[in-house]
Amino acid sequence: MIAFSRNSRSIIANWWWTVDKVLLSMILLIVVIGIFLNFSASPAVANRIGAGTFHFIKRQLVFLPAALLLMLFLSMQSLKTIRRTAVIGYAVTIILMILTLFWGEETKGASRWIRIFGVSLQPSEFIKPTLAVVAAWLFEGQKKYRDFPGDLLSTVLFAFTLLLLLLQPDVGMSLVVTAVWAFQFFLSGLSLVLVGVLAALGIAFAVAAYFMFPHVHLRVQQFLASENNLSYQIKKSLEAFQNGNFFGMGPGEGVVKMHIPDAHTDFIFAVAAEEYGMLLCLVIVALYACIVIRAMLLSCKDNNLFIILAAAGLSASFGLQGIINMASTLHLMPTKGMTLPFISYGGSSLLATALGLGMLLAITRRNVHAEDKDENY
Numbered sequence: 375m376i377a378f379s380r381n382s383r384s385i386i387a388n389w390w391w392t393v394d395k396v397l398l399s400m401i402l403l404i405v406v407i408g409i410f411l412n413f414s415a416s417p418a419v420a421n422r423i424g425a426g427t428f429h430f431i432k433r434q435l436v437f438l439p440a441a442l443l444l445m446l447f448l449s450m451q452s453l454k455t456i457r458r459t460a461v462i463g464y465a466v467t468i469i470l471m472i473l474t475l476f477w478g479e480e481t482k483g484a485s486r487w488i489r490i491f492g493v494s495l496q497p498s499e500f501i502k503p504t505l506a507v508v509a510a511w512l513f514e515g516q517k518k519y520r521d522f523p524g525d526l527l528s529t530v531l532f533a534f535t536l537l538l539l540l541l542q543p544d545v546g547m548s549l550v551v552t553a554v555w556a557f558q559f560f561l562s563g564l565s566l567v568l569v570g571v572l573a574a575l576g577i578a579f580a581v582a583a584y585f586m587f588p589h590v591h592l593r594v595q596q597f598l599a600s601e602n603n604l605s606y607q608i609k610k611s612l613e614a615f616q617n618g619n620f621f622g623m624g625p626g627e628g629v630v631k632m633h634i635p636d637a638h639t640d641f642i643f644a645v646a647a648e649e650y651g652m653l654l655c656l657v658i659v660a661l662y663a664c665i666v667i668r669a670m671l672l673s674c675k676d677n678n679l680f681i682i683l684a685a686a687g688l689s690a691s692f693g694l695q696g697i698i699n700m701a702s703t704l705h706l707m708p709t710k711g712m713t714l715p716f717i718s719y720g721g722s723s724l725l726a727t728a729l730g731l732g733m734l735l736a737i738t739r740r741n742v743h744a745e746d747k748d749e750n751y
Contacts, residue, residue, distance in 0.1 A: 386450070394668070394739070401716070404662075408718070411646055414645055416719060419631070419638045434724075436721075441725050444728045445735070448733055453736075453737060457511050459733070463729065467500045501535055502726065502730065506684065506688050509528045510558060512527050518679075525559075545583045549580070553690075558683050608709065619652070621653055622647070622649050623651075628645055631648070642714055643699060658717070665693070673685030681738075684737050692734075
């Protein structure tokens with residue numbers, strides 16, 4: 375058992391006594407569940423495409439330690455460091471997203487991936503946590519300094535980010551980023567009139583995306599189709615939930631994963647349902663919900679607008695991505711192709727989730743604002 379003296383001045387000891395251990399424990403529990411589910415889902419997919427049985431598992435176990443180290447390292451940092459990390463991360467991500475438009479790897483008509491030093495990276499995954507923190511900083515600046523145009527700057531950055539996402543195109547990520555940014559703007563004190571305007575623009579954007587992007591049109595049509603016309607993956611996913619019932623068929627006993635192409639990524643929740651039953655699915659849902667709720671409650675204990683807005687944005691982004699993945703797996707919304715954070719296979723998803731949760735753990739530490747000796751921006 376880890377034990378540190380309260381009188382110790384070391385960074386690790388200070389982190390241990392200030393980090394929220396309940397929040398950290400729930401995150402680590404999700405990581406453990408993800409490891410077990412990847413061992414169940416990945417071999418079947420790897421064998422089907424002709425790779426080695428443990429191809430995806432080996433790759434995941436390379437990225438996972440790096441992701442956990444990144445999360446723990448960031449969770450020890452001060453607010454000042456978190457703000458600077460977010461700004462630098464946002465700038466680098468924007469540059470990579472622009473490069474992706476010209477030199478990205480095209481998959482299914484979209485250019486979202488870029489190869490760096492032999493590793494494929496999806497830059498848009500990192501835009502969610504970095505923009506959430508940068509936007510929170512700018513919104514706080516608007517309230518803190520009379521002549522600082524924080525709301526305007528935040529809106530410009532959001533609009534530019536949205537444009538890059540739509541050029542890829544990545545409509546699903548665009549909707550997530552829009553929802554999180556609008557949520558933060560609302561919490562910062564947006565007037566009800568502008569709330570109505572943003573809501574109308576959001577609806578207009580969703581309708582326009584339906585007519586402008588063929589893949590969005592197709593997915594909505596498949597969602598609205600009758601049971602006999604459902605897409606292959608959705609049919610198999612729903613079959614997995616039927617097979618699993620409440621307690622599941624048992625670890626490794628699932629059969630649907632043999633047929634779902636994305637069983638280790640977008641549809642890993644279906645693998646959990648078939649092998650471990652609705653019981654594990656409810657545990658996963660509860661963990662995501664509790665992380666979001668606890669993070670928001672912890673942020674409200676400090677009278678610091680930046681902490682409140684940043685925690686709201688980071689936790690909402692994490693929870694919304696989980697909701698989208700699970701809802702699309704259950705055919706409650708059109709499929710998006712979005713991973714289940716810290717559970718689905720994917721290096722970019724792991725690192726981006728670790729980046730976001732690391733910053734979330736940092737800003738929800740007790741008295742973290744007291745560590746910022748220099749309040750200059």
